[in-house]
Amino acid sequence: MNPVNVGLLGIGTVGGGTYTVLARNAAEIARRAGRPINITVVADKNPARARELTGGNCQITDDAFAVVNDPTVDVVVELIGGYGVAKELVLQAIENGKHVVTANKALLAVHGNEIFAAAQKKGVTVAFEAAVAGGIPIIKALREGLAANRIEWAAGIINGTTNFILSEMRDKGLPFAEVLKEAQRLGYAEADPTFDIEGVDAAHKATLMASIAFGIPIQFDKAYVEGITKLEAIDIKYAEQLGYRIKLLGIARQREDGVELRVHPTLVPAKRLIANVEGAMNAVLVKGDAVGATLYYGKGAGAEPTASAVIADLVDVARSAAVDPDNRVPHLAFQPDQLRDLPILPIAEAETAAYLRLRVEDKPGVLADITRILADQSISIDAMLQREPEEGEGETDIIILTHRCKEKQTNAAIAKAEALSAVKGKVTRLRLETLQ
Amino acid sequence: MNPVNVGLLGIGTVGGGTYTVLARNAAEIARRAGRPINITVVADKNPARARELTGGNCQITDDAFAVVNDPTVDVVVELIGGYGVAKELVLQAIENGKHVVTANKALLAVHGNEIFAAAQKKGVTVAFEAAVAGGIPIIKALREGLAANRIEWAAGIINGTTNFILSEMRDKGLPFAEVLKEAQRLGYAEADPTFDIEGVDAAHKATLMASIAFGIPIQFDKAYVEGITKLEAIDIKYAEQLGYRIKLLGIARQREDGVELRVHPTLVPAKRLIANVEGAMNAVLVKGDAVGATLYYGKGAGAEPTASAVIADLVDVARSAAVDPDNRVPHLAFQPDQLRDLPILPIAEAETAAYLRLRVEDKPGVLADITRILADQSISIDAMLQREPEEGEGETDIIILTHRCKEKQTNAAIAKAEALSAVKGKVTRLRLETLQ
Numbered sequence: 080m081n082p083v084n085v086g087l088l089g090i091g092t093v094g095g096g097t098y099t100v101l102a103r104n105a106a107e108i109a110r111r112a113g114r115p116i117n118i119t120v121v122a123d124k125n126p127a128r129a130r131e132l133t134g135g136n137c138q139i140t141d142d143a144f145a146v147v148n149d150p151t152v153d154v155v156v157e158l159i160g161g162y163g164v165a166k167e168l169v170l171q172a173i174e175n176g177k178h179v180v181t182a183n184k185a186l187l188a189v190h191g192n193e194i195f196a197a198a199q200k201k202g203v204t205v206a207f208e209a210a211v212a213g214g215i216p217i218i219k220a221l222r223e224g225l226a227a228n229r230i231e232w233a234a235g236i237i238n239g240t241t242n243f244i245l246s247e248m249r250d251k252g253l254p255f256a257e258v259l260k261e262a263q264r265l266g267y268a269e270a271d272p273t274f275d276i277e278g279v280d281a282a283h284k285a286t287l288m289a290s291i292a293f294g295i296p297i298q299f300d301k302a303y304v305e306g307i308t309k310l311e312a313i314d315i316k317y318a319e320q321l322g323y324r325i326k327l328l329g330i331a332r333q334r335e336d337g338v339e340l341r342v343h344p345t346l347v348p349a350k351r352l353i354a355n356v357e358g359a360m361n362a363v364l365v366k367g368d369a370v371g372a373t374l375y376y377g378k379g380a381g382a383e384p385t386a387s388a389v390i391a392d393l394v395d396v397a398r399s400a401a402v403d404p405d406n407r408v409p410h411l412a413f414q415p416d417q418l419r420d421l422p423i424l425p426i427a428e429a430e431t432a433a434y435l436r437l438r439v440e441d442k443p444g445v446l447a448d449i450t451r452i453l454a455d456q457s458i459s460i461d462a463m464l465q466r467e468p469e470e471g472e473g474e475t476d477i478i479i480l481t482h483r484c485k486e487k488q489t490n491a492a493i494a495k496a497e498a499l500s501a502v503k504g505k506v507t508r509l510r511l512e513t514l515q
Numbered sequence: 516m517n518p519v520n521v522g523l524l525g526i527g528t529v530g531g532g533t534y535t536v537l538a539r540n541a542a543e544i545a546r547r548a549g550r551p552i553n554i555t556v557v558a559d560k561n562p563a564r565a566r567e568l569t570g571g572n573c574q575i576t577d578d579a580f581a582v583v584n585d586p587t588v589d590v591v592v593e594l595i596g597g598y599g600v601a602k603e604l605v606l607q608a609i610e611n612g613k614h615v616v617t618a619n620k621a622l623l624a625v626h627g628n629e630i631f632a633a634a635q636k637k638g639v640t641v642a643f644e645a646a647v648a649g650g651i652p653i654i655k656a657l658r659e660g661l662a663a664n665r666i667e668w669a670a671g672i673i674n675g676t677t678n679f680i681l682s683e684m685r686d687k688g689l690p691f692a693e694v695l696k697e698a699q700r701l702g703y704a705e706a707d708p709t710f711d712i713e714g715v716d717a718a719h720k721a722t723l724m725a726s727i728a729f730g731i732p733i734q735f736d737k738a739y740v741e742g743i744t745k746l747e748a749i750d751i752k753y754a755e756q757l758g759y760r761i762k763l764l765g766i767a768r769q770r771e772d773g774v775e776l777r778v779h780p781t782l783v784p785a786k787r788l789i790a791n792v793e794g795a796m797n798a799v800l801v802k803g804d805a806v807g808a809t810l811y812y813g814k815g816a817g818a819e820p821t822a823s824a825v826i827a828d829l830v831d832v833a834r835s836a837a838v839d840p841d842n843r844v845p846h847l848a849f850q851p852d853q854l855r856d857l858p859i860l861p862i863a864e865a866e867t868a869a870y871l872r873l874r875v876e877d878k879p880g881v882l883a884d885i886t887r888i889l890a891d892q893s894i895s896i897d898a899m900l901q902r903e904p905e906e907g908e909g910e911t912d913i914i915i916l917t918h919r920c921k922e923k924q925t926n927a928a929i930a931k932a933e934a935l936s937a938v939k940g941k942v943t944r945l946r947l948e949t950l951q
Binding site (some may be wrong): 080394 | 543
């Protein structure tokens with residue numbers, strides 16, 4: 080069969096990994112795909128580096144538009160990133176009838192509906208396995224492997240940087256700022272880590288997972304996004320004492336009345352497998368009505384793990400290129416005319432258990448006041464921990480784990496508790512999921 | 516688009532689950548697949564039960580051959596099991612140009628090459644996601660999701676019965692025979708549990724994984740198969756003290772000179788995620804050269820988890836039915852003319868670390884003799900544990916963990932150690948994998 084000619088846009092970390100793995104495993108990949116998959120042209124703003132990496136084995140250009148307009152290119156691999164020129168290039172490639180493979184979660188989370196509609200119109204595929212959880216084939220699992228199920232929820236550690244930081248904070252008892260510096264030194268966090276530590280990257284990925292799990296349009300602007308920058312080491316410690324680990328989870332949950340889509344630090348029972356995913360590793364737990372809970376674990380970033388997903392998409396695209404578009408796996412798992420308008424719910428409507436830490440005066444009646452406030456909001460208490468105040472300290476911490484309730488109930492209780500004169504400063508609230 | 520008409524052979528546990536899930540999630544599945552998937556006829560030796568389960572919503576027969584010969588049936592789902600009539604039915608369905616979905620690992624492990632060749636010849640698909648690890652989409656991950664990789668090895672807990680028994684033995688410190696009875700009482704083990712506890716079922720699945728991971732023909736007869744019936748509670752305890760858990764793993768490893776294909780109780784470092792897979796759950800760890808280690812976890816058996824895999828295959832088959840057969844995912848991941856004759860190695864050539872327990876006289880020089888024997892076989896020692904003999908006991912246990920070596924070296928050392936007068940009875944040998 081004819082080889083597949085690939086135009087590669089961007090030969091940085093992931094682009095370089097894709098080139099290397101395709102070259103190293105060329106024979107093995109062709110034995111699977113039934114045809115060779117060749118990168119015939121590479122566009123990069125640094126052509127000298129591109130030439131060095133590819134050793135003169137393919138065409139090099141600094142004009143990415145020349146690649147998407149090249150009639151000999153069958154598939155465009157977009158690894159430039161961002162919302163700017165990447166969007167123009169992807170749309171131009173589609174307009175030219177080319178299939179696209181991309182790792183660009185930001186682009187798809189923000190402009191995915193427009194891009195998939197354009198691809199649908201032209202009968203081409205935009206594949207994005209590498210956009211979520213790097214080398215873990217989670218898009219394929221959700222879209223195809225679990226196609227029999229009503230997906231109830233998916234919850235994932237889908238940002239390696241923040242998981243590395245949380246693991247280090249717990250292991251070494253160090254504060255966030257210090258561990259962040261260490262992560263930057265080791266290359267686990269970027270010079271500007273905002274997208275990672277503020278939860279934006281995880282929210283991009285959770286947004287894509289919610290769409291393919293539940294058959295709804297992509298709605299990144301409706302996601303609740305809370306990062307780990309305000310997380311204190313003391314809460315990691317208290318959580319540990321209560322039998323929980325704190326992970327930054329991207330959560331998508333389907334309810335009758337809507338979809339919860341949220342990213343925030345989350346207490347998870349320490350005995351769950353996902354609570355034991357450490358360092359920069361990723362894992363996604365998916366609950367389907369038929370299959371029950373399934374977990375997918377692996378490297379969520381890095382040159383070759385991400386390349387693994389990019390190339391798997393290339394093989395898929397090569398196979399489906401000759402297929403009637405109506406018979407291909409739909410971009411968002413469900414047929415385009417079968418998406419639903421189930422709303423994304425505001426965070427106040429989300430149902431979670433809560434971890435509350437209150438700084439209180441050490442005097443009689445305080446606990447009675449607080450538990451009364453919770454009871455008035457119909458919030459029941461699952462566990463409580465009161466630190467023994469040190470001699471003459473006069474203040475202490477009370478930690479309360481609540482049962483599941485609507486977030487607005489917890490909000491109201493927090494506001495009332497903060498109004499008590501015996502409660503000092505703000506109440507620290509974290510969310511807790513049992514993931515059962 | 517036209518609905519897909521399915522003929523279901525066998526409406527027992529998995530067949531019943533398949534019927535139920537297809538009915539319950541009919542709308543959701545059709546929204547994904549782009550067409551309804553309908554079970555139009557069911558064959559079962561107990562037509563009354565079949566009629567009750569299906570509530571008169573489809574045709575019922577006790578003649579499975581009538582179903583595979585029915586021209587209105589597009590896809591046959593074989594859930595009868597075993598090597599006998601199931602083989603005839605599958606081959607007849609293929610001969611009639613029908614696609615087949617099956618959960619029958621025994622049939623495919625033993626007759627898969629013949630069945631896939633027949634399907635290839637007729638241009639139909641035989642899908643078998645449900646044959647390995649139940650609801651976990653591991654076949655799809657290996658065949659498609661990791662298509663970029665040279666797979667180095669796959670190691671899985673792929674039999675829920677034995678994992679349940681091992682979990683209980685460890686938790687409660689009970690002997691095998693007692694826990695087996697409990698498992699039978701709870702329905703986790705069958706009345707005749709031989710296939711499970713002797714490792715045969717796991718070997719069927721490992722054989723299929725080896726083929727699709729490495730591109731070799733199916734060779735169940737070359738697999739090394741050792742179950743858990745001889746495992747003693749004391750070894751689980753000693754392993755724990757050394758930081759390991761014992762799991763029945765199905766292992767397929769690719770080496771330059773051949774493939775290791777083996778099922779046996781295996782010591783695994785307790786901190787690995789897979790070591791913490793408890794009860795009847797399954798998990799498969801796969802190491803690819805690009806992606807690194809990825810893990811897939813979920814329910815490996817049961818009505819609805821297995822149905823989840825059967826129905827995912829039905830959706831895939833529906834999509835690929837209109838596709839030129841050359842463009843479909845090959846049965847064994849690699850194109851049929853691209854399979855290799857890399858041999859399955861005999862167990863003596865396998866490379867593993869070992870756990871050795873020796874019952875010895877408590878007198879000077881014994882340890883020196885044993886370590887000399889190991890050194891003579893070029894086996895180096897990783898860790899050692901010697902139980903303090905009780906007052907007047909005169910004998911004690913020595914436990915040795917070796918570094919990785921060929922199994923024949925360990926065999927030779929064991930034979931020499933057993934010949935020492937100070938060593939009492941047989942040496943207990945278990946294999947150990949670090950899974951890195």
